Amino acid sequence: MTAEQIADLTTASMNHPAPAGDPRPTTSYVLRVNGFERPVADAWIGESLLYVLRERLGLAGAKNGCEQGECGACSVQVDGQLVAGCLVPAALAADCEVSTVEGLSAAGAASDVQQALAESGAVQCGYCTPGMAMAVHDLLQRNHRPSEVEARQALCGNLCRCTGYRSALAAVQSVADQRAAALLAAEEAAQQAAAEAAGAEASPAAAAPEPEDTAAQEPPVYQDAWTQTATVGEVPLFDEGWISAEEHPGATAAGTGLGVIPAQGYDPTAYGYGPGTAYDGAGYEPTPAHATSAPYEGTPAQGTPYEPTPAHGTAHQGTPSHGTAYPAAPPYTAGPYAQAPYPGAPYDGIGYPGTPAHGVPAQPTPFDGTVYETTPSPAEDDHA
Amino acid sequence: MLPTSLDEAVEALGASPAAVPVAGGTDLMEAVNAGRLRPAALLGLGRITELRGWRYEDGGTAVLGAGLTLARMDRPDFAALIPALADAARTAGPPQTRNVGTLGGNIATNAATGDTLPVLAALEAVVTLARAGATREVPVSHLLTGHDPMRAGELLTWVRVPLLHAPQVFLKATGRSGPSRATASVALVLDPARRGVRCAVGAVAPVPLRPLEAEAWVAGCIDWSARGEEGARTIDPAAAAAFGEYVASACVPDGYGADPAAGTAGEGPTAAAVALRRTVAVLARRALGRALK
Numbered sequence: 251m252t253a254e255q256i257a258d259l260t261t262a263s264m265n266h267p268a269p270a271g272d273p274r275p276t277t278s279y280v281l282r283v284n285g286f287e288r289p290v291a292d293a294w295i296g297e298s299l300l301y302v303l304r305e306r307l308g309l310a311g312a313k314n315g316c317e318q319g320e321c322g323a324c325s326v327q328v329d330g331q332l333v334a335g336c337l338v339p340a341a342l343a344a345d346c347e348v349s350t351v352e353g354l355s356a357a358g359a360a361s362d363v364q365q366a367l368a369e370s371g372a373v374q375c376g377y378c379t380p381g382m383a384m385a386v387h388d389l390l391q392r393n394h395r396p397s398e399v400e401a402r403q404a405l406c407g408n409l410c411r412c413t414g415y416r417s418a419l420a421a422v423q424s425v426a427d428q429r430a431a432a433l434l435a436a437e438e439a440a441q442q443a444a445a446e447a448a449g450a451e452a453s454p455a456a457a458a459p460e461p462e463d464t465a466a467q468e469p470p471v472y473q474d475a476w477t478q479t480a481t482v483g484e485v486p487l488f489d490e491g492w493i494s495a496e497e498h499p500g501a502t503a504a505g506t507g508l509g510v511i512p513a514q515g516y517d518p519t520a521y522g523y524g525p526g527t528a529y530d531g532a533g534y535e536p537t538p539a540h541a542t543s544a545p546y547e548g549t550p551a552q553g554t555p556y557e558p559t560p561a562h563g564t565a566h567q568g569t570p571s572h573g574t575a576y577p578a579a580p581p582y583t584a585g586p587y588a589q590a591p592y593p594g595a596p597y598d599g600i601g602y603p604g605t606p607a608h609g610v611p612a613q614p615t616p617f618d619g620t621v622y623e624t625t626p627s628p629a630e631d632d633h634a
Numbered sequence: 635m636l637p638t639s640l641d642e643a644v645e646a647l648g649a650s651p652a653a654v655p656v657a658g659g660t661d662l663m664e665a666v667n668a669g670r671l672r673p674a675a676l677l678g679l680g681r682i683t684e685l686r687g688w689r690y691e692d693g694g695t696a697v698l699g700a701g702l703t704l705a706r707m708d709r710p711d712f713a714a715l716i717p718a719l720a721d722a723a724r725t726a727g728p729p730q731t732r733n734v735g736t737l738g739g740n741i742a743t744n745a746a747t748g749d750t751l752p753v754l755a756a757l758e759a760v761v762t763l764a765r766a767g768a769t770r771e772v773p774v775s776h777l778l779t780g781h782d783p784m785r786a787g788e789l790l791t792w793v794r795v796p797l798l799h800a801p802q803v804f805l806k807a808t809g810r811s812g813p814s815r816a817t818a819s820v821a822l823v824l825d826p827a828r829r830g831v832r833c834a835v836g837a838v839a840p841v842p843l844r845p846l847e848a849e850a851w852v853a854g855c856i857d858w859s860a861r862g863e864e865g866a867r868t869i870d871p872a873a874a875a876a877f878g879e880y881v882a883s884a885c886v887p888d889g890y891g892a893d894p895a896a897g898t899a900g901e902g903p904t905a906a907a908v909a910l911r912r913t914v915a916v917l918a919r920r921a922l923g924r925a926l927k
Contacts, residue, residue, distance in 0.1 A: 273672075275674060275675060295673065295675065295676050296666045296671075296672060296673055298663055298666075298667060317664070317667040317668070318664050318667070318668075319660055319663075319664065319727070319728075319730060319731050320814075322728060322730055325730055328734075331733040331734065332729055332733055333733055333734050334728075334730040334731065336663065336667060337658075337659055337660045337663040337664065337730075337731070337734070338659060338663065338734070339656060339659050339662070339663060339666075339676055341676060341678075342636060342656060342678035342680060344636070385729075385730075388729075403729075404729060406729070406812045406813055407727070407728020407729055407730045407731065407813070408728075
């Protein structure tokens with residue numbers, strides 16, 4: 251019942267042009283976007299959620315790609331389900347919880363998903379990235395430890411013509427690893443706190459149980475987990491397109507799409523801001539573990555201004571004030587060009603002993619250049 | 635309009651028959667975005683929870699709600715019931731589409747590439763159409779072919795599908811790896827109780843096609859009583875290959891893809907027909923092989 255006989259209706263509307271009474275029926279409704287109530291007034295009923303988000307509500311994160319649901323650039327979540335925003339009539343999403351890519355980055359900082367996408371090189375032109383971020387976010391909400399096949403199936407609706415998806419898949423794995431590690435650390439901390447609270451009577455050996463290996467502590471796997479089991483009936487004719495579920499040991503040749511691709515992140519220490527001022531990550535609040543309730547303190551009342559975003563122009567805490575000299579910057583005079591023969595030394599041609607003058611045959615060749623002497627010039631040849 | 639029960643929806647549709655019922659909206663919005671459709675009013679069906687599940691009837695029939703999403707049909711509990719329908723739902727599109735697209739929408743939209751349609755045709759499903767104060771039942775093939783179309787003010791509510799407890803296969807050929815529209819699809823269902831094979835070919839014609847003669851012929855080739863290793867029914871591989879060719883030539887006409895204005899009658903099958911026949915033949919042969927495996 252998506253549409254009752256679209257074909258018939260289409261032809262009907264072409265044969266009988268729109269009724270004269272109301273050619274452009276409009277409606278007003280309230281969308282709940284990222285926890286805020288956003289009223290929409292007098293909008294045409296045929297407007298897609300994507301259009302309303304971008305043009306009426308100013309949330310331009312979701313991109314308008316194909317308007318056919320093929321590209322995934324407009325992916326948003328409606329009531330927790332990943333959907334193509336361009337294929338949802340906005341009027342029918344009234345009172346649904348809509349979450350967009352703007353909601354991922356709470357307090358202006360990139361979420362762990364967005365950061366992983368950026369670090370693994372999954373962002374080139376960036377057009378598919380908001381949709382990709384929503385798809386990864388949605389996948390990791392439902393499945394905390396996606397296999398490569400599951401990740402590929404989850405991202406199959408997001409077309410990216412720049413990166414070839416491997417970096418996006420690497421980002422999925424790195425976020426999953428980060429979250430698992432953070433969860434493990436949180437559990438350990440909680441256990442230790444409990445053990446300390448239990449007091450002196452508890453024997454120390456029993457108080458701090460060794461954390462088992464990660465596999466045993468894996469968070470539960472939800473809805474999509476079954477796809478890893480040999481499914482009922484093969485995925486017909488396009489299992490050839492998928493990468494097989496077997497683990498491939500190590501990376502393989504480029505372009506095969508096989509193997510475990512390590513995240514292509516650059517080492518941040520390699521890009522430190524000069525000696526002694528290595529970026530220590532202080533500016534980024536580490537993203538809390540998934541399902542940690544700390545940052546989400548309920549929906550603020552409508553009209554509450556955004557508190558956490560620092561005012562424009564607020565100085566970065568970690569950045570030295572303007573004018574502070576680089577403490578350990580080496581003087582330029584000690585550069586590697588100190589011994590260069592440039593200052594005053596005339597060019598003596600020592601560096602090029604072997605190159606003969608133009609037209610002079612090279613000495614070591616056995617042909618003595620006779621071959622070239624008899625070669626007619628192309629112009630003569632053409633007119634001969 | 636966002637009715638929350640079936641009765642409300644039927645009433646609302648009766649009051650304003652020009653309203654377009656919308657469940658997932660994936661096909662509708664594509665037409666709206668392209669400017670092909672300007673709905674006078676929308677009737678959202680997403681809140682009718684009673685249509686989003688299924689129930690059993692008479693011990694041998696599943697009654698599927700029209701609001702059952704493709705993502706839901708893809709889950710293992712449903713796949714154990716009607717595996718071919720689950721396979722079709724799984725390959726129908728990307729997650730963004732399957733999360734909202736519904737079974738009823740697939741039928742009502744009646745797109746040539748609707749992936750669940752050949753499965754429903756092979757299963758010989760029956761749909762229930764409701765209007766204010768009355769319902770009627772129509773075989774899905776009659777509905778799809780326009781033999782008995784939906785009337786104004788009618789809402790597709792339930793889809794009755796027999797539970798055959800036998801192998802079912804849905805295979806689909808697409809233009810690219812990953813989910814996309816089918817260039818051809820084949821649904822094949824074994825009905826051991828009636829010693830029948832039912833096959834439907836989708837996407838090669840505006841509606842799914844049933845090669846009835848090929849079905850009857852191949853049913854005679856299958857040794858229904860044979861129980862070899864692991865209880866497999868057996869068929870001669872040559873017969874399976876012949877079945878594929880039979881299905882292909884029955885479903886793809888010689889003039890497939892030909893420009894009708896060019897007037898190339900009597901010169902044998904077109905290149906497009908040959909290529910498509912090859913695809914359909916492979917799909918049908920593999921489907922039969924997997925069903926009998």
